[in-house]
Amino acid sequence: MKISILTLFPEMFTGPLTESIIKRAREKKLVEIEFCNIRDFGIGKHKAVDDKPFGGGTGMVMRVDVLDKAIKNVRQNGLNKFQEKCVLLDARGKVFMQSVSKSFSKLEHLILVCGHYEGVDERVRSLVDDVVSIGDFIITGGEIPAMIIVDSVVRLIPGVLKENATSYESFSLAGFDEKKNLEYPQYTLPRDYNSLSVPNVLLSGNHKEIENWKKEQSILITKKHRPDLLENIKD
Ligand SMILES: C[S@@+](CC[C@H](N)C(=O)[O-])C[C@H]1O[C@@H](n2cnc3c(N)ncnc32)[C@H](O)[C@@H]1O
CATH class of the missing domain: 1.10.1270.20 (tRNA(m1g37)methyltransferase, domain 2)
Incomplete structure:
Protein backbone atom coordinates (compact mmCIF):
# COMPACT_ATOMS: atom_id res chain seq x y z
CA MET A 1 0.00 0.00 0.00
CA LYS A 2 1.09 3.56 -0.66
CA ILE A 3 0.12 6.58 1.45
CA SER A 4 0.70 10.12 0.18
CA ILE A 5 0.48 12.95 2.69
CA LEU A 6 -0.06 16.48 1.35
CA THR A 7 1.12 18.96 3.96
CA LEU A 8 2.80 22.31 4.49
CA PHE A 9 4.75 20.81 7.40
CA PRO A 10 6.31 17.46 6.45
CA GLU A 11 8.86 17.71 9.29
CA MET A 12 6.02 17.27 11.80
CA PHE A 13 5.78 13.61 10.81
CA THR A 14 9.29 12.72 11.91
CA GLY A 15 8.89 10.60 15.01
CA PRO A 16 5.32 9.33 14.73
CA LEU A 17 5.95 7.80 11.30
CA THR A 18 9.61 6.88 11.77
CA GLU A 19 9.42 4.72 14.92
CA SER A 20 7.98 1.44 16.18
CA ILE A 21 5.44 -0.52 14.13
CA ILE A 22 5.23 2.02 11.29
CA LYS A 23 9.00 2.11 10.97
CA ARG A 24 9.11 -1.69 10.67
CA ALA A 25 6.20 -1.75 8.20
CA ARG A 26 8.04 0.77 6.02
CA GLU A 27 11.29 -1.20 6.27
CA LYS A 28 9.47 -4.41 5.28
CA LYS A 29 7.98 -2.47 2.32
CA LEU A 30 4.44 -3.29 3.47
CA VAL A 31 3.68 0.41 3.23
CA GLU A 32 5.29 3.26 1.33
CA ILE A 33 4.71 6.70 2.80
CA GLU A 34 5.49 9.75 0.68
CA PHE A 35 5.22 13.42 1.57
CA CYS A 36 4.18 16.10 -0.85
CA ASN A 37 4.95 19.62 0.30
CA ILE A 38 2.01 21.79 -0.73
CA ARG A 39 4.36 24.80 -0.74
CA ASP A 40 6.06 23.36 -3.86
CA PHE A 41 2.84 24.17 -5.74
CA GLY A 42 2.52 27.72 -4.34
CA ILE A 43 1.89 30.77 -6.54
CA GLY A 44 4.52 33.33 -7.55
CA LYS A 45 7.97 33.94 -6.25
CA HIS A 46 6.75 33.74 -2.63
CA LYS A 47 5.04 30.39 -3.30
CA ALA A 48 1.78 31.61 -1.76
CA VAL A 49 -0.54 28.80 -0.69
CA ASP A 50 -3.27 30.82 1.03
CA ASP A 51 -5.06 34.16 0.99
CA LYS A 52 -7.63 36.23 2.86
CA PRO A 53 -11.24 34.96 2.73
CA PHE A 54 -13.62 36.70 0.33
CA GLY A 55 -16.31 38.53 2.26
CA GLY A 56 -14.02 39.06 5.20
CA GLY A 57 -13.27 36.99 8.27
CA THR A 58 -10.30 36.02 10.36
CA GLY A 59 -7.27 34.04 9.22
CA MET A 60 -6.13 32.74 5.87
CA VAL A 61 -7.71 30.14 3.61
CA MET A 62 -5.73 27.59 1.58
CA ARG A 63 -6.13 28.10 -2.19
CA VAL A 64 -8.03 25.60 -4.35
CA ASP A 65 -5.70 25.99 -7.37
CA VAL A 66 -2.62 25.16 -5.26
CA LEU A 67 -4.26 22.12 -3.69
CA ASP A 68 -5.58 20.96 -7.06
CA LYS A 69 -2.05 20.91 -8.50
CA ALA A 70 -0.69 19.11 -5.42
CA ILE A 71 -3.44 16.46 -5.51
CA LYS A 72 -3.01 15.89 -9.27
CA ASN A 73 0.71 15.46 -8.69
CA VAL A 74 0.21 12.45 -6.39
CA ARG A 75 -2.84 10.79 -7.94
CA GLN A 76 -1.90 7.62 -9.80
CA ASN A 77 -3.28 7.17 -13.30
CA GLY A 78 -5.30 4.03 -13.79
CA LEU A 79 -6.41 3.47 -10.19
CA ASN A 80 -10.18 3.52 -9.64
CA LYS A 81 -12.11 4.65 -6.57
CA PHE A 82 -11.83 1.22 -4.94
CA GLN A 83 -8.06 1.35 -5.22
CA GLU A 84 -7.30 5.02 -4.59
CA LYS A 85 -8.96 7.49 -2.21
CA CYS A 86 -8.09 11.13 -1.72
CA VAL A 87 -9.22 12.23 1.74
CA LEU A 88 -9.45 15.76 3.10
CA LEU A 89 -8.93 16.08 6.86
CA ASP A 90 -11.62 18.44 8.07
CA ALA A 91 -13.76 18.85 11.18
CA ARG A 92 -16.86 18.74 8.96
CA GLY A 93 -16.13 15.23 7.68
CA LYS A 94 -17.45 11.86 8.78
CA VAL A 95 -15.88 10.77 12.04
CA PHE A 96 -12.94 8.39 11.67
CA MET A 97 -13.68 4.97 13.16
CA GLN A 98 -12.18 1.48 13.07
CA SER A 99 -14.54 0.50 10.24
CA VAL A 100 -13.28 3.46 8.15
CA SER A 101 -9.71 2.52 8.99
CA LYS A 102 -10.34 -1.04 7.84
CA SER A 103 -11.72 0.12 4.51
CA PHE A 104 -8.76 2.46 3.99
CA SER A 105 -6.31 -0.38 4.76
CA LYS A 106 -7.62 -2.26 1.70
CA LEU A 107 -6.74 0.55 -0.74
CA GLU A 108 -3.70 0.54 -2.96
CA HIS A 109 -3.25 4.27 -2.52
CA LEU A 110 -4.49 6.57 0.23
CA ILE A 111 -3.97 10.31 -0.19
CA LEU A 112 -4.37 12.51 2.91
CA VAL A 113 -4.77 16.26 2.46
CA CYS A 114 -3.86 18.29 5.56
CA GLY A 115 -5.50 21.68 5.90
CA HIS A 116 -4.00 24.45 8.00
CA TYR A 117 -4.69 28.07 9.04
CA GLU A 118 -8.48 28.74 8.78
CA GLY A 119 -8.92 25.66 6.61
CA VAL A 120 -9.31 25.13 2.87
CA ASP A 121 -11.32 26.89 0.14
CA GLU A 122 -14.77 25.26 -0.07
CA ARG A 123 -14.08 24.12 -3.66
CA VAL A 124 -11.35 21.74 -2.47
CA ARG A 125 -14.15 19.40 -1.36
CA SER A 126 -14.99 18.76 -5.01
CA LEU A 127 -11.42 17.55 -5.66
CA VAL A 128 -11.40 14.79 -3.03
CA ASP A 129 -13.23 11.48 -2.63
CA ASP A 130 -13.90 11.71 1.09
CA VAL A 131 -13.79 14.15 4.01
CA VAL A 132 -12.82 12.78 7.43
CA SER A 133 -12.75 14.27 10.92
CA ILE A 134 -11.04 12.77 13.96
CA GLY A 135 -13.68 14.14 16.34
CA ASP A 136 -15.76 17.08 17.42
CA PHE A 137 -12.96 19.48 18.29
CA ILE A 138 -10.66 21.80 16.38
CA ILE A 139 -6.90 21.46 16.18
CA THR A 140 -4.34 23.59 14.36
CA GLY A 141 -3.84 21.48 11.26
CA GLY A 142 -4.61 18.19 9.51
CA GLU A 143 -1.15 16.81 10.27
CA ILE A 144 -1.97 15.18 13.62
CA PRO A 145 -5.24 13.71 12.23
CA ALA A 146 -3.18 12.31 9.32
CA MET A 147 -0.71 10.71 11.75
CA ILE A 148 -3.59 9.11 13.67
CA ILE A 149 -5.13 7.75 10.47
CA VAL A 150 -1.82 6.41 9.14
CA ASP A 151 -1.04 4.70 12.45
CA SER A 152 -4.46 3.10 12.63
CA VAL A 153 -4.48 2.01 8.95
CA VAL A 154 -0.93 0.64 8.84
CA ARG A 155 -1.48 -1.75 11.75
CA LEU A 156 -4.37 -3.29 9.77
CA ILE A 157 -2.27 -4.03 6.66
CA PRO A 158 -1.71 -7.81 6.47
CA GLY A 159 1.77 -8.75 7.65
CA VAL A 160 2.34 -5.64 9.76
CA LEU A 161 1.23 -7.28 13.03
CA LYS A 162 1.06 -10.97 13.93
CA GLU A 163 -1.92 -12.79 12.44
CA ASN A 164 -5.13 -12.18 14.46
CA ALA A 165 -3.42 -9.52 16.59
CA THR A 166 -6.07 -6.97 15.68
C1 LIG B 1 -7.72 25.44 12.51
S1 LIG B 1 -8.39 24.18 11.55
C2 LIG B 1 -9.67 25.01 10.67
C3 LIG B 1 -10.97 24.91 11.39
C4 LIG B 1 -12.13 25.52 10.58
N1 LIG B 1 -12.06 26.94 10.55
C5 LIG B 1 -13.45 25.06 11.21
O1 LIG B 1 -14.05 25.83 11.95
O2 LIG B 1 -13.87 23.91 10.94
C6 LIG B 1 -7.17 23.92 10.31
C7 LIG B 1 -7.13 22.52 9.74
O3 LIG B 1 -6.96 21.57 10.77
C8 LIG B 1 -7.54 20.35 10.40
N2 LIG B 1 -8.46 19.93 11.46
C9 LIG B 1 -8.83 20.65 12.55
N3 LIG B 1 -9.64 19.96 13.33
C10 LIG B 1 -9.83 18.75 12.74
C11 LIG B 1 -10.58 17.59 13.06
N4 LIG B 1 -11.34 17.51 14.14
N5 LIG B 1 -10.49 16.52 12.22
C12 LIG B 1 -9.72 16.58 11.10
N6 LIG B 1 -9.01 17.67 10.74
C13 LIG B 1 -9.06 18.73 11.55
C14 LIG B 1 -8.24 20.56 9.07
O4 LIG B 1 -7.39 20.07 8.04
C15 LIG B 1 -8.37 22.08 9.01
O5 LIG B 1 -8.39 22.54 7.69
Missing part, protein backbone atom coordinates in the same frame (compact mmCIF):
# COMPACT_ATOMS: atom_id res chain seq x y z
CA SER A 167 -9.10 -9.32 15.64
CA TYR A 168 -10.06 -8.95 19.29
CA GLU A 169 -9.03 -5.35 19.78
CA SER A 170 -11.58 -2.78 20.89
CA PHE A 171 -13.99 -1.71 18.11
CA SER A 172 -13.02 -4.70 15.97
CA LEU A 173 -16.02 -6.38 14.38
CA ALA A 174 -14.22 -9.71 14.06
CA GLY A 175 -14.28 -10.18 17.84
CA PHE A 176 -16.14 -12.70 19.97
CA ASP A 177 -19.67 -12.03 18.83
CA GLU A 178 -19.19 -9.90 15.72
CA LYS A 179 -20.02 -6.80 17.78
CA LYS A 180 -17.84 -3.77 18.29
CA ASN A 181 -17.01 -4.60 21.89
CA LEU A 182 -14.25 -3.01 23.89
CA GLU A 183 -11.34 -5.25 24.75
CA TYR A 184 -11.29 -7.51 27.85
CA PRO A 185 -8.90 -6.58 30.74
CA GLN A 186 -5.31 -7.74 30.44
CA TYR A 187 -2.72 -8.48 33.16
CA THR A 188 0.95 -9.35 33.36
CA LEU A 189 3.55 -9.75 36.14
CA PRO A 190 3.50 -9.30 39.09
CA ARG A 191 0.62 -11.63 40.03
CA ASP A 192 -0.06 -9.57 43.17
CA TYR A 193 0.60 -5.87 43.48
CA ASN A 194 -0.26 -4.28 46.81
CA SER A 195 -3.80 -5.55 47.29
CA LEU A 196 -4.46 -5.93 43.56
CA SER A 197 -4.41 -9.48 42.20
CA VAL A 198 -4.68 -11.07 38.76
CA PRO A 199 -8.04 -12.90 38.39
CA ASN A 200 -7.57 -16.59 39.23
CA VAL A 201 -9.15 -17.78 35.99
CA LEU A 202 -6.27 -16.31 33.97
CA LEU A 203 -3.78 -18.37 36.00
CA SER A 204 -5.86 -21.57 35.78
CA GLY A 205 -4.48 -22.84 32.47
CA ASN A 206 -8.05 -23.77 31.44
CA HIS A 207 -8.25 -22.31 27.92
CA LYS A 208 -11.98 -22.74 27.53
CA GLU A 209 -12.71 -20.98 30.82
CA ILE A 210 -10.25 -18.23 29.97
CA GLU A 211 -11.88 -17.69 26.59
CA ASN A 212 -15.36 -17.52 28.18
CA TRP A 213 -14.10 -15.08 30.82
CA LYS A 214 -12.58 -12.79 28.17
CA LYS A 215 -15.81 -12.78 26.19
CA GLU A 216 -17.90 -12.07 29.29
CA GLN A 217 -15.60 -9.26 30.43
CA SER A 218 -15.50 -7.73 26.98
CA ILE A 219 -19.31 -7.53 26.88
CA LEU A 220 -19.58 -6.23 30.48
CA ILE A 221 -16.99 -3.51 29.88
CA THR A 222 -18.69 -2.44 26.66
CA LYS A 223 -22.12 -2.28 28.37
CA LYS A 224 -20.64 -0.22 31.18
CA HIS A 225 -18.44 2.22 29.24
CA ARG A 226 -19.81 2.36 25.68
CA PRO A 227 -23.34 0.90 25.48
CA ASP A 228 -23.81 2.88 22.24
CA LEU A 229 -21.39 0.50 20.48
CA LEU A 230 -23.78 -2.39 20.99
CA GLU A 231 -26.56 -0.45 19.31
CA ASN A 232 -24.67 0.84 16.26
CA ILE A 233 -22.96 -2.34 15.17
CA LYS A 234 -23.03 -1.40 11.48
CA ASP A 235 -20.80 1.71 11.89
Whole structure:
Protein backbone atom coordinates (compact mmCIF):
# COMPACT_ATOMS: atom_id res chain seq x y z
CA MET A 1 0.00 0.00 0.00
CA LYS A 2 1.09 3.56 -0.66
CA ILE A 3 0.12 6.58 1.45
CA SER A 4 0.70 10.12 0.18
CA ILE A 5 0.48 12.95 2.69
CA LEU A 6 -0.06 16.48 1.35
CA THR A 7 1.12 18.96 3.96
CA LEU A 8 2.80 22.31 4.49
CA PHE A 9 4.75 20.81 7.40
CA PRO A 10 6.31 17.46 6.45
CA GLU A 11 8.86 17.71 9.29
CA MET A 12 6.02 17.27 11.80
CA PHE A 13 5.78 13.61 10.81
CA THR A 14 9.29 12.72 11.91
CA GLY A 15 8.89 10.60 15.01
CA PRO A 16 5.32 9.33 14.73
CA LEU A 17 5.95 7.80 11.30
CA THR A 18 9.61 6.88 11.77
CA GLU A 19 9.42 4.72 14.92
CA SER A 20 7.98 1.44 16.18
CA ILE A 21 5.44 -0.52 14.13
CA ILE A 22 5.23 2.02 11.29
CA LYS A 23 9.00 2.11 10.97
CA ARG A 24 9.11 -1.69 10.67
CA ALA A 25 6.20 -1.75 8.20
CA ARG A 26 8.04 0.77 6.02
CA GLU A 27 11.29 -1.20 6.27
CA LYS A 28 9.47 -4.41 5.28
CA LYS A 29 7.98 -2.47 2.32
CA LEU A 30 4.44 -3.29 3.47
CA VAL A 31 3.68 0.41 3.23
CA GLU A 32 5.29 3.26 1.33
CA ILE A 33 4.71 6.70 2.80
CA GLU A 34 5.49 9.75 0.68
CA PHE A 35 5.22 13.42 1.57
CA CYS A 36 4.18 16.10 -0.85
CA ASN A 37 4.95 19.62 0.30
CA ILE A 38 2.01 21.79 -0.73
CA ARG A 39 4.36 24.80 -0.74
CA ASP A 40 6.06 23.36 -3.86
CA PHE A 41 2.84 24.17 -5.74
CA GLY A 42 2.52 27.72 -4.34
CA ILE A 43 1.89 30.77 -6.54
CA GLY A 44 4.52 33.33 -7.55
CA LYS A 45 7.97 33.94 -6.25
CA HIS A 46 6.75 33.74 -2.63
CA LYS A 47 5.04 30.39 -3.30
CA ALA A 48 1.78 31.61 -1.76
CA VAL A 49 -0.54 28.80 -0.69
CA ASP A 50 -3.27 30.82 1.03
CA ASP A 51 -5.06 34.16 0.99
CA LYS A 52 -7.63 36.23 2.86
CA PRO A 53 -11.24 34.96 2.73
CA PHE A 54 -13.62 36.70 0.33
CA GLY A 55 -16.31 38.53 2.26
CA GLY A 56 -14.02 39.06 5.20
CA GLY A 57 -13.27 36.99 8.27
CA THR A 58 -10.30 36.02 10.36
CA GLY A 59 -7.27 34.04 9.22
CA MET A 60 -6.13 32.74 5.87
CA VAL A 61 -7.71 30.14 3.61
CA MET A 62 -5.73 27.59 1.58
CA ARG A 63 -6.13 28.10 -2.19
CA VAL A 64 -8.03 25.60 -4.35
CA ASP A 65 -5.70 25.99 -7.37
CA VAL A 66 -2.62 25.16 -5.26
CA LEU A 67 -4.26 22.12 -3.69
CA ASP A 68 -5.58 20.96 -7.06
CA LYS A 69 -2.05 20.91 -8.50
CA ALA A 70 -0.69 19.11 -5.42
CA ILE A 71 -3.44 16.46 -5.51
CA LYS A 72 -3.01 15.89 -9.27
CA ASN A 73 0.71 15.46 -8.69
CA VAL A 74 0.21 12.45 -6.39
CA ARG A 75 -2.84 10.79 -7.94
CA GLN A 76 -1.90 7.62 -9.80
CA ASN A 77 -3.28 7.17 -13.30
CA GLY A 78 -5.30 4.03 -13.79
CA LEU A 79 -6.41 3.47 -10.19
CA ASN A 80 -10.18 3.52 -9.64
CA LYS A 81 -12.11 4.65 -6.57
CA PHE A 82 -11.83 1.22 -4.94
CA GLN A 83 -8.06 1.35 -5.22
CA GLU A 84 -7.30 5.02 -4.59
CA LYS A 85 -8.96 7.49 -2.21
CA CYS A 86 -8.09 11.13 -1.72
CA VAL A 87 -9.22 12.23 1.74
CA LEU A 88 -9.45 15.76 3.10
CA LEU A 89 -8.93 16.08 6.86
CA ASP A 90 -11.62 18.44 8.07
CA ALA A 91 -13.76 18.85 11.18
CA ARG A 92 -16.86 18.74 8.96
CA GLY A 93 -16.13 15.23 7.68
CA LYS A 94 -17.45 11.86 8.78
CA VAL A 95 -15.88 10.77 12.04
CA PHE A 96 -12.94 8.39 11.67
CA MET A 97 -13.68 4.97 13.16
CA GLN A 98 -12.18 1.48 13.07
CA SER A 99 -14.54 0.50 10.24
CA VAL A 100 -13.28 3.46 8.15
CA SER A 101 -9.71 2.52 8.99
CA LYS A 102 -10.34 -1.04 7.84
CA SER A 103 -11.72 0.12 4.51
CA PHE A 104 -8.76 2.46 3.99
CA SER A 105 -6.31 -0.38 4.76
CA LYS A 106 -7.62 -2.26 1.70
CA LEU A 107 -6.74 0.55 -0.74
CA GLU A 108 -3.70 0.54 -2.96
CA HIS A 109 -3.25 4.27 -2.52
CA LEU A 110 -4.49 6.57 0.23
CA ILE A 111 -3.97 10.31 -0.19
CA LEU A 112 -4.37 12.51 2.91
CA VAL A 113 -4.77 16.26 2.46
CA CYS A 114 -3.86 18.29 5.56
CA GLY A 115 -5.50 21.68 5.90
CA HIS A 116 -4.00 24.45 8.00
CA TYR A 117 -4.69 28.07 9.04
CA GLU A 118 -8.48 28.74 8.78
CA GLY A 119 -8.92 25.66 6.61
CA VAL A 120 -9.31 25.13 2.87
CA ASP A 121 -11.32 26.89 0.14
CA GLU A 122 -14.77 25.26 -0.07
CA ARG A 123 -14.08 24.12 -3.66
CA VAL A 124 -11.35 21.74 -2.47
CA ARG A 125 -14.15 19.40 -1.36
CA SER A 126 -14.99 18.76 -5.01
CA LEU A 127 -11.42 17.55 -5.66
CA VAL A 128 -11.40 14.79 -3.03
CA ASP A 129 -13.23 11.48 -2.63
CA ASP A 130 -13.90 11.71 1.09
CA VAL A 131 -13.79 14.15 4.01
CA VAL A 132 -12.82 12.78 7.43
CA SER A 133 -12.75 14.27 10.92
CA ILE A 134 -11.04 12.77 13.96
CA GLY A 135 -13.68 14.14 16.34
CA ASP A 136 -15.76 17.08 17.42
CA PHE A 137 -12.96 19.48 18.29
CA ILE A 138 -10.66 21.80 16.38
CA ILE A 139 -6.90 21.46 16.18
CA THR A 140 -4.34 23.59 14.36
CA GLY A 141 -3.84 21.48 11.26
CA GLY A 142 -4.61 18.19 9.51
CA GLU A 143 -1.15 16.81 10.27
CA ILE A 144 -1.97 15.18 13.62
CA PRO A 145 -5.24 13.71 12.23
CA ALA A 146 -3.18 12.31 9.32
CA MET A 147 -0.71 10.71 11.75
CA ILE A 148 -3.59 9.11 13.67
CA ILE A 149 -5.13 7.75 10.47
CA VAL A 150 -1.82 6.41 9.14
CA ASP A 151 -1.04 4.70 12.45
CA SER A 152 -4.46 3.10 12.63
CA VAL A 153 -4.48 2.01 8.95
CA VAL A 154 -0.93 0.64 8.84
CA ARG A 155 -1.48 -1.75 11.75
CA LEU A 156 -4.37 -3.29 9.77
CA ILE A 157 -2.27 -4.03 6.66
CA PRO A 158 -1.71 -7.81 6.47
CA GLY A 159 1.77 -8.75 7.65
CA VAL A 160 2.34 -5.64 9.76
CA LEU A 161 1.23 -7.28 13.03
CA LYS A 162 1.06 -10.97 13.93
CA GLU A 163 -1.92 -12.79 12.44
CA ASN A 164 -5.13 -12.18 14.46
CA ALA A 165 -3.42 -9.52 16.59
CA THR A 166 -6.07 -6.97 15.68
CA SER A 167 -9.10 -9.32 15.64
CA TYR A 168 -10.06 -8.95 19.29
CA GLU A 169 -9.03 -5.35 19.78
CA SER A 170 -11.58 -2.78 20.89
CA PHE A 171 -13.99 -1.71 18.11
CA SER A 172 -13.02 -4.70 15.97
CA LEU A 173 -16.02 -6.38 14.38
CA ALA A 174 -14.22 -9.71 14.06
CA GLY A 175 -14.28 -10.18 17.84
CA PHE A 176 -16.14 -12.70 19.97
CA ASP A 177 -19.67 -12.03 18.83
CA GLU A 178 -19.19 -9.90 15.72
CA LYS A 179 -20.02 -6.80 17.78
CA LYS A 180 -17.84 -3.77 18.29
CA ASN A 181 -17.01 -4.60 21.89
CA LEU A 182 -14.25 -3.01 23.89
CA GLU A 183 -11.34 -5.25 24.75
CA TYR A 184 -11.29 -7.51 27.85
CA PRO A 185 -8.90 -6.58 30.74
CA GLN A 186 -5.31 -7.74 30.44
CA TYR A 187 -2.72 -8.48 33.16
CA THR A 188 0.95 -9.35 33.36
CA LEU A 189 3.55 -9.75 36.14
CA PRO A 190 3.50 -9.30 39.09
CA ARG A 191 0.62 -11.63 40.03
CA ASP A 192 -0.06 -9.57 43.17
CA TYR A 193 0.60 -5.87 43.48
CA ASN A 194 -0.26 -4.28 46.81
CA SER A 195 -3.80 -5.55 47.29
CA LEU A 196 -4.46 -5.93 43.56
CA SER A 197 -4.41 -9.48 42.20
CA VAL A 198 -4.68 -11.07 38.76
CA PRO A 199 -8.04 -12.90 38.39
CA ASN A 200 -7.57 -16.59 39.23
CA VAL A 201 -9.15 -17.78 35.99
CA LEU A 202 -6.27 -16.31 33.97
CA LEU A 203 -3.78 -18.37 36.00
CA SER A 204 -5.86 -21.57 35.78
CA GLY A 205 -4.48 -22.84 32.47
CA ASN A 206 -8.05 -23.77 31.44
CA HIS A 207 -8.25 -22.31 27.92
CA LYS A 208 -11.98 -22.74 27.53
CA GLU A 209 -12.71 -20.98 30.82
CA ILE A 210 -10.25 -18.23 29.97
CA GLU A 211 -11.88 -17.69 26.59
CA ASN A 212 -15.36 -17.52 28.18
CA TRP A 213 -14.10 -15.08 30.82
CA LYS A 214 -12.58 -12.79 28.17
CA LYS A 215 -15.81 -12.78 26.19
CA GLU A 216 -17.90 -12.07 29.29
CA GLN A 217 -15.60 -9.26 30.43
CA SER A 218 -15.50 -7.73 26.98
CA ILE A 219 -19.31 -7.53 26.88
CA LEU A 220 -19.58 -6.23 30.48
CA ILE A 221 -16.99 -3.51 29.88
CA THR A 222 -18.69 -2.44 26.66
CA LYS A 223 -22.12 -2.28 28.37
CA LYS A 224 -20.64 -0.22 31.18
CA HIS A 225 -18.44 2.22 29.24
CA ARG A 226 -19.81 2.36 25.68
CA PRO A 227 -23.34 0.90 25.48
CA ASP A 228 -23.81 2.88 22.24
CA LEU A 229 -21.39 0.50 20.48
CA LEU A 230 -23.78 -2.39 20.99
CA GLU A 231 -26.56 -0.45 19.31
CA ASN A 232 -24.67 0.84 16.26
CA ILE A 233 -22.96 -2.34 15.17
CA LYS A 234 -23.03 -1.40 11.48
CA ASP A 235 -20.80 1.71 11.89
C1 LIG B 1 -7.72 25.44 12.51
S1 LIG B 1 -8.39 24.18 11.55
C2 LIG B 1 -9.67 25.01 10.67
C3 LIG B 1 -10.97 24.91 11.39
C4 LIG B 1 -12.13 25.52 10.58
N1 LIG B 1 -12.06 26.94 10.55
C5 LIG B 1 -13.45 25.06 11.21
O1 LIG B 1 -14.05 25.83 11.95
O2 LIG B 1 -13.87 23.91 10.94
C6 LIG B 1 -7.17 23.92 10.31
C7 LIG B 1 -7.13 22.52 9.74
O3 LIG B 1 -6.96 21.57 10.77
C8 LIG B 1 -7.54 20.35 10.40
N2 LIG B 1 -8.46 19.93 11.46
C9 LIG B 1 -8.83 20.65 12.55
N3 LIG B 1 -9.64 19.96 13.33
C10 LIG B 1 -9.83 18.75 12.74
C11 LIG B 1 -10.58 17.59 13.06
N4 LIG B 1 -11.34 17.51 14.14
N5 LIG B 1 -10.49 16.52 12.22
C12 LIG B 1 -9.72 16.58 11.10
N6 LIG B 1 -9.01 17.67 10.74
C13 LIG B 1 -9.06 18.73 11.55
C14 LIG B 1 -8.24 20.56 9.07
O4 LIG B 1 -7.39 20.07 8.04
C15 LIG B 1 -8.37 22.08 9.01
O5 LIG B 1 -8.39 22.54 7.69
